[in-house]
Amino acid sequence: MKEALLTKAGIAGEPDAVVSRAGVWCRLSRDCLTSAGRTSEDQADYLRITLLNLVGAAAFIVWGLFLCLNLLGVVESSVGRLAINVTGLAVAVGVLSSLRMGAPVAVVSHVAHAFLFAFLMGLAILRADNPLTMTLPLIYPAMAFLMLDDVHRGIVGTLLMTAGLNVAIFSGLGPEPRDLLMAIDGALTVSVGMCFQAAVMALYVHHRKRVMTRLRAVSVQLSELACHDPLTGLYNRRTFIDVLERELSRRDRKARQLAFLLFDIDHFKAYNDRFGHPQGDELLKRIAGAAQGVFCRREDIVFRLGGEEFGVVFRTDDAAQAAAMADRLLATIEALDAAPAGPHDTITISAGLNLLDSESDIAANHVYRRADEALYQAKESGRARWVRAVG
Numbered sequence: 001m002k003e004a005l006l007t008k009a010g011i012a013g014e015p016d017a018v019v020s021r022a023g024v025w026c027r028l029s030r031d032c033l034t035s036a037g038r039t040s041e042d043q044a045d046y047l048r049i050t051l052l053n054l055v056g057a058a059a060f061i062v063w064g065l066f067l068c069l070n071l072l073g074v075v076e077s078s079v080g081r082l083a084i085n086v087t088g089l090a091v092a093v094g095v096l097s098s099l100r101m102g103a104p105v106a107v108v109s110h111v112a113h114a115f116l117f118a119f120l121m122g123l124a125i126l127r128a129d130n131p132l133t134m135t136l137p138l139i140y141p142a143m144a145f146l147m148l149d150d151v152h153r154g155i156v157g158t159l160l161m162t163a164g165l166n167v168a169i170f171s172g173l174g175p176e177p178r179d180l181l182m183a184i185d186g187a188l189t190v191s192v193g194m195c196f197q198a199a200v201m202a203l204y205v206h207h208r209k210r211v212m213t214r215l216r217a218v219s220v221q222l223s224e225l226a227c228h229d230p231l232t233g234l235y236n237r238r239t240f241i242d243v244l245e246r247e248l249s250r251r252d253r254k255a256r257q258l259a260f261l262l263f264d265i266d267h268f269k270a271y272n273d274r275f276g277h278p279q280g281d282e283l284l285k286r287i288a289g290a291a292q293g294v295f296c297r298r299e300d301i302v303f304r305l306g307g308e309e310f311g312v313v314f315r316t317d318d319a320a321q322a323a324a325m326a327d328r329l330l331a332t333i334e335a336l337d338a339a340p341a342g343p344h345d346t347i348t349i350s351a352g353l354n355l356l357d358s359e360s361d362i363a364a365n366h367v368y369r370r371a372d373e374a375l376y377q378a379k380e381s382g383r384a385r386w387v388r389a390v391g
């Protein structure tokens, strides 16, 4: 009703349009700062890429403007100034475009830093007579620490830049008449300012690196937890579908068949009831270990798919080899030195084996379902055996 009224009034959709336009601008400006979405806030390179983009864009605007003013004769022009403007513009364009083309961030930052260092040092020495220009090199430590992302290099760079500024102050390049006390005053102010900035930046970069390292470790831990079953350490069901899909679409170098073996412990409930859950857990771990012992090639992957159900994805030369592997697994588990359970004297499993042609375009869920049907048949026909799936 409300929508109908708004539509009738001819204003429906207006807020959405405003929101989507704002969204586009937001995305555009974010993509500009992060080099077309190349990095995001939680990544280590985010700050460096954003800084390089900001400095690159600012340099492009400033040097472009100065170049125009030089060419129009608005400001005093010389070959040296023109050369600096053109070089600055070229470096700014180079930095911005190479970031967008995917160049390594560390390389781009080092090149940009080298140019910034040379430019600021040159400015300090060549334009020491202009106190306004002389303040520009004071931005160096913040830029250097962030661009280099390294405390030691940042400190070395800052010390060199401070030395350069002191040379400019004491070498008589500054405004005349020179006064030694004024020069000492200026040099001390500049040195203390640069060192203080460097100390703050060193603390920041050091702390940020530690936090990023910790975050990375937590993220690895989280993805381990998300992919593995905590009890047995095997891959879990979540990973299983991804792996099976990947294997189904992967062409095997030796054109071997893909095999999926689904197995389940027989009368596990009786085992649990008789010996208790902790013993049941122990058995699950031992069966996981036994399966990994049988399927021990690098490309064999054993999963715990839930409860007392396990799966193995492996490659086989032919049906006979896959059958031999299934037999070996059943025999190994039967030979486990476990307490007798329920109706059986030994621990047994039932399994369904599904064999697939290389590069078959069957869905992973279908592969699982066929193996599950075969497993059901194995259970129905007396357990402690495996049955080959059809279709």
Ligand SMILES: Nc1nc2c(ncn2[C@@H]2O[C@H](COP(=O)(O)OP(=O)(O)OP(=O)(O)O)[C@@H](O)[C@H]2O)c(=O)[nH]1
Pocket: 231, 264, 265, 266, 267, 268, 269, 270, 272, 276, 277, 278, 279, 280, 281, 284, 306, 307, 308, 379, 383
């Ligand atoms: N100890 C332990 N038991 C589990 C775990 N997950 C599932 N189970 C138990 O596994 C048993 C499975 O029982 P059923 O599905 O009846 O299967 P079964 O007794 O093995 O019978 P069949 O499969 O028909 O041979 C249940 O008693 C569950 O409680 C686990 O992580 N640890």
